[in-house]
Amino acid sequence: MGVNLHSPQRRLIELRIEHADLDAMIDRVGEQAGVVQTNDELALRRLKKRRLALRDEIAHLERELTPDEPA
Numbered sequence: 001m002g003v004n005l006h007s008p009q010r011r012l013i014e015l016r017i018e019h020a021d022l023d024a025m026i027d028r029v030g031e032q033a034g035v036v037q038t039n040d041e042l043a044l045r046r047l048k049k050r051r052l053a054l055r056d057e058i059a060h061l062e063r064e065l066t067p068d069e070p071a
Contacts, residue, residue, distance in 0.1 A: 012061045015054055022051040 004010065029044050 008061055008065055012058065012065065015058045015061065019051060019054045019058065022047055022054065026051065 026044065026047050029040065029047070032040075
């Protein structure tokens with residue numbers, strides 16, 4: 001009994017983990033708000049943009065994996 005390493009369910013788990021990691025990073029940077037420099041602001045915007053893209057991808061995969069309800 002093998003595990004499908006390329007299954008949509010596994011991809012969903014990986015995306016959720018990456019999203020949680022980004023949340024933690026963004027929180028840490030936010031705690032240092034008084035020390036944030038221009039380069040840090042750009043990095044923070046990129047992190048937030050990536051987090052948003054991950055959220056969209058997660059939502060898309062969840063819709064694919066959720067069976068349609070019969071009418």
